[in-house]
Amino acid sequence: MTKNILSYCPGCGHGTAHRILAEIIEEEGLQSEAIGVSPVGCSVFLYYYLDIDWQEAAHGRAPAVATAIKRLNPDKFVFTYQGDGDLAAIGTAETIHACNRGENILIIFINNGIYGMTGGQMAPTTLPGMKSSTSPYGRDVKSMGNPLKITDIVASLPGSYYVTRQSVHTAANVKKTKKAIRKATQYQKLNKGTCLVEIVSNCPSGWKMTPVQSNKWMEENMFPYYPLGDLKVPEE
Amino acid sequence: MKGNEAVAEAAIRAGVDGYFGYPITPQTEIIEYLFEANPAETTGMVVLQAESEVAAINMVYGGAGCGKKVMTSSSSPGISLKQEGISYIAGAELPCLIVNVVRGGPGLGTIQPAQSDYFQSTKGGGHGDYHLIVLAPASVQEMADFVGLSFELAFKYRNPVMMLSDGAIGQMMEKVYLSPHVERSKTVPEWATSGKPKSRQRNIITSLDLDSNRQELFNRKLLAKYDEIREKEVRFEEFQCEDAEYILVAYGTSARVCQKSVQLAREQGIKAGLLRPITLFPFPTKRINELAGKVKGMLSVEMSSGQMVEDVMLAVNGKVPVYHFGRMGGIVTTPEEVVENLKLQGSKKLLNRKTWFIRRQM
Numbered sequence: 243m244t245k246n247i248l249s250y251c252p253g254c255g256h257g258t259a260h261r262i263l264a265e266i267i268e269e270e271g272l273q274s275e276a277i278g279v280s281p282v283g284c285s286v287f288l289y290y291y292l293d294i295d296w297q298e299a300a301h302g303r304a305p306a307v308a309t310a311i312k313r314l315n316p317d318k319f320v321f322t323y324q325g326d327g328d329l330a331a332i333g334t335a336e337t338i339h340a341c342n343r344g345e346n347i348l349i350i351f352i353n354n355g356i357y358g359m360t361g362g363q364m365a366p367t368t369l370p371g372m373k374s375s376t377s378p379y380g381r382d383v384k385s386m387g388n389p390l391k392i393t394d395i396v397a398s399l400p401g402s403y404y405v406t407r408q409s410v411h412t413a414a415n416v417k418k419t420k421k422a423i424r425k426a427t428q429y430q431k432l433n434k435g436t437c438l439v440e441i442v443s444n445c446p447s448g449w450k451m452t453p454v455q456s457n458k459w460m461e462e463n464m465f466p467y468y469p470l471g472d473l474k475v476p477e478e
Numbered sequence: 479m480k481g482n483e484a485v486a487e488a489a490i491r492a493g494v495d496g497y498f499g500y501p502i503t504p505q506t507e508i509i510e511y512l513f514e515a516n517p518a519e520t521t522g523m524v525v526l527q528a529e530s531e532v533a534a535i536n537m538v539y540g541g542a543g544c545g546k547k548v549m550t551s552s553s554s555p556g557i558s559l560k561q562e563g564i565s566y567i568a569g570a571e572l573p574c575l576i577v578n579v580v581r582g583g584p585g586l587g588t589i590q591p592a593q594s595d596y597f598q599s600t601k602g603g604g605h606g607d608y609h610l611i612v613l614a615p616a617s618v619q620e621m622a623d624f625v626g627l628s629f630e631l632a633f634k635y636r637n638p639v640m641m642l643s644d645g646a647i648g649q650m651m652e653k654v655y656l657s658p659h660v661e662r663s664k665t666v667p668e669w670a671t672s673g674k675p676k677s678r679q680r681n682i683i684t685s686l687d688l689d690s691n692r693q694e695l696f697n698r699k700l701l702a703k704y705d706e707i708r709e710k711e712v713r714f715e716e717f718q719c720e721d722a723e724y725i726l727v728a729y730g731t732s733a734r735v736c737q738k739s740v741q742l743a744r745e746q747g748i749k750a751g752l753l754r755p756i757t758l759f760p761f762p763t764k765r766i767n768e769l770a771g772k773v774k775g776m777l778s779v780e781m782s783s784g785q786m787v788e789d790v791m792l793a794v795n796g797k798v799p800v801y802h803f804g805r806m807g808g809i810v811t812t813p814e815e816v817v818e819n820l821k822l823q824g825s826k827k828l829l830n831r832k833t834w835f836i837r838r839q840m
Contacts, residue, residue, distance in 0.1 A: 294673075295672065303532070310548065311671070
């Protein structure tokens, strides 16, 4: 990590996810190999915080950017870090096709069910009935559609190799997420295909809750819709 | 070979590291040729068919950010889709080549040749203050030659370069002399994201700065770069301008037509000449202004409703009348109708009175 001060709201899961990523890069000796692609969204300034080479992609295009980086630098560790608006709305095509081609990259997907950066609008992953600034009376699935389980779609593609859904709100979950990301770095070294680690996370500001309330709400509402665990594991 | 094939072969020979594209008529031969030639086996060049033009240009962003020689190609509707990515590439100051084999528009338009993307190419195209370096080939030979030149300029100025061709030159077959093979570079520039060794600071490729003062400084830096390009990189060709009374200004396919028009006009006793801009940005403003002092009028001939004519007028700056003549919808102007138009413009009996009227008001 660099000495820059994190720009996240108190209690947000991004900081923990960054820390895990930084630890893995250090522990696996990947600093000189890593090229990260940051998205548009709350983590747009991710490149301020991790002391590696970065490219800042246009909204939703990180998997396309990462595709070219990895194809032209097959020996580097290439990953994207994207939110749900970036990955599952505007970048749906890039996500699906990069995974379908089995690009040898890691996609870290932070799913907090809301557009945080622009102030709490409805995301493709916003739960039914969930309030946001563009669904002020709750998400009406009849007119606004159902939340998109894009990770499940990715898991169904032959090109994806390892797909898992985790969280970072307790010490035990942090440990599991770290293990998942470590596995993904090892699979990339072995040229196995696309790995996607979804982190179901909170957004205290967007959800208008305290950090503690938001974690509780996440457990009670997000986890039933987005159950934690592996969606696709390699046959060993 | 075809103009499109010449671009593809020249790219392999120029040591290009990656091509990312999406099929669209009339330029699909570029990606087809590359897959057929399979340079992955020889030079190691990456060739990838993306899921969309949007993805393709963002792959170019990623590759260019790694300091690699990367390119894409498309035709007008596809180039419109790429504009977001092109703006980011300009904002992140990345070198790359974008080939536009122009077809008629707006919208889906036609698959026949046109020159109606002049504004989009030379004035920016996407959002924000930026320019591409724009090269306009007028032959298959130039489509081949401009690949190497484009990368030279792109890396010299850390700026995207567009080769603005059209459906006629892309599809026509001509003899072409190909440059010898250049090996792919084994090194990358110091600004590239290549994995951070202990010996340097991390490299960040971005076009974002939320601090307005710093962003304005960056805008000024870009402006200074464009001024330097305007100063040093203007390229054009003159044909019988020495004693000309009327000058045709035309690029690409129109320039080929106009060369014949000059000959026909002279046979009829009209002293015509042709100025062919090779770079559309930077535009040969200074030279056109000089020539304006020696002639009676200028006629901008383009396969569009009149786009380059505005730059000709700015260059002439009121010294002499400037007219526009152009066919649209995928129709290539004939040399005879150019001469006919020139005569009518001269005698003020205008073929296209409405266009002339609008131009005079400006």
